[in-house]
Amino acid sequence: MEKGKIIRVKDIEVTVYKKRIKNLHLNVLPPDGKVRVSVPEGVSDEVVKLLVIKKYHWIKKHIKSFQEQERQTKREYVSGESHYFKGRRYILRIEFAKRPKIEVKNKKYIYFYVPAHYTIQQRQNYYEKWLRKELKKELEILVPKWEKIIGVKINEIRIKKMKTKWGSCNPDAKRLWLNLELIKKPTEYLEYVIVHELIHLLEKKHNGRFKELMSKYLPKWKIYRRQLNEFIL
Known part of the structure; x- marks a missing residue:
């Protein structure tokens, strides 16, 4: 490093x-x-x-x-909070139930069904578990798509919360790490990070060749990078 x-x-x-x-x-x-x-x-x-x-x-x-x-960005997971999901702003609605469940409705609300005894930490843990599941669904579609386009193949994808990066790549192990927060951003930004990390399988450094490959496969990558970096992590 x-x-x-x-x-x-x-x-x-x-x-x-x-x-x-x-x-x-x-x-x-x-x-x-x-x-x-x-x-x-x-x-x-x-x-x-x-x-x-x-x-x-x-x-x-x-x-x-x-x-x-x-x-x-500090959250208490109570009704009325704003939460972002796939680039769209939603209002959280808390409903009490025996088992936790989350549903997105009318492109406006995220309904979070929680047991009455759940603490803020338990609510956060379940909510982030749901976000992780939703991000995995997106990756199951987008990663194979871009592997085929770029002509590379990875061995493993991992998701975690990162403080300073949207993603990282270990070219030798062919392993990708993606920031959980990406599920909150528009899909084109998620694709930008995927392409960025996959390109590292062809070129490890951020040099001229790397930039040429980025421009070849994702011509608007500089716009996406600038816009994405304006978001809070």
Whole structure:
């Protein structure tokens, strides 16, 4: 795993990664607004500091946005909460029942039937179990589709909650990890992450060849990447 150097610019902590690239790339990452800068190997810390100072107000704006979203995403799983599913916003409706069950109705409501004694943690566990099941259904369709298009084959797909990534790939083991949160996003973003990780079976690095392959199989991939990274993780 790559290691970055941490520098401070005013009140901002910046992690700097030196790579074999031509340009500087600055990102404010979800979920808590960490600042990451990727730079060519010969670039000095002073150049990085000047870049951060130039973008200071933009960075602070995005950090604040992520922090506010983080507070809004805390859930108690009670009626009236907004929950996203496959890119659509739903209102949660809690109904008490002997056994837990979840149903999506009228493209507007998610009905969550729960035993009256369930705690918030139990509700969350069951809800995330349901999300995982729904994501698996999507992957059973989309992964074979893109394996055929790209001409690759994976051995295993795993789902987990990730704090800083939408997905990852182990090219040697041919194993994909996908973020559970993807089931909440529009399908085209899920497809983008699948294609991104499958391409790593052909090219491990994010180099020119990788980008060419992404553009070949998913011409709008840069748009999807930018839009997806605007979401809170």
